[in-house]
Amino acid sequence: MLRTLSLAVAATALLSAPAIAQDVVSPTKDAVMASFDIVRTQVKSVGPDVVFRVQVRGKAGEMKPKATGQFAGSAVWSYVWPTSLDSSSVGFEGGQGILALAVTFHPDFDDAAYGGVNRHVWHPHWVVLVPDDACGKGALKVRDIPAGTKPKVPATWPGVPLLIDSPTYPTTLATDTVEVTVPASVIGAVEGVKFDGVTSALKVNANLHAPLLCISDIFDVASGDLSLPGKITR
Incomplete structure (x- = not known):
């Protein structure tokens, strides 16, 4: 069954996540679509890179949202790594919310940097997540940029009124x-x-008004409770 991510769980995770140096290993769940049923989540420092990896029970990226033909009301499906990194780590102002790396697919619009096209491929984003009950009680959204303001954003910000970045990191979905x-x-x-x-x-x-982009459904959470139990190691 699909679940809504609660504000209470998200807030507790950031304050009390244990620091254990291991991957996050998850039990399989038949009720979750196989391509989104998380088995193992890893983030490792490897030489000059940091490698984010998630393994699922089925074929990664096989399931995608159906196109609606319009931006308003359209869907985004994603694989996400919430982190304890500060939002300033990738070029936003500090202390803006939960910084997460996401790999997304959305067939109805493009949000690549510099006006590029990315609606037909799985692609990465940095997003800043914050709670907003307008998305549903205790739910999260990608943080909106209020009209008339000019916040600090990364160079590859796609120009949309959200705290989102569209870098071109090497991204693969295999088996x-x-x-x-x-x-x-x-x-x-x-x-x-x-x-x-x-x-x-x-x-x-x-309505294309804030909140512009809400988390509407949670397919799976690696830890089961968003406690951020993983710890990046070399």
Whole structure:
């Protein structure tokens, strides 16, 4: 059954996540779509890179949201690594919310940097997540940028009114694994940073007003409770 991510769980995770140096291993769940049923989540420092990896029970990326033909009300499906990294790590202002790396697919719009096209491929984003009950009680959204403001954003910000970045990191979906390779120089020292794994659906507000992009469904959470039990190691 699909689940909504609660504010209470997210807040508790950031405050009390244990720091154990291991991957997050998850039991299989027949009720979850196989391509989103998380088995193992890893984030490791490897040479000059930080490699984000999630293994699922089925074929990674096989299931995608159906196109609606319009931006308003359209869907985004994602593989997500919530982290304890500060939002300033990738070029946003500090303290803006939960910084997460996400690999997404959305067939109804493009949000690549510099006006590029990315609606037909799985691709990576940094997103800043914050709670907003307008998305549903205790649910999270990608943080909106209020009209008339000019916040600090990364160079590859796609120009949408959200705290989202569209870098071109090498991203692969092969057999049962999703993998993103991030240059360590982008985010600095990461050893000891905590992480978790989530598969989820997001939805664009039909009215195109804030909140613009809400997490509408949670398919699976690697830890079961978003406690960020993983710890980046070399």
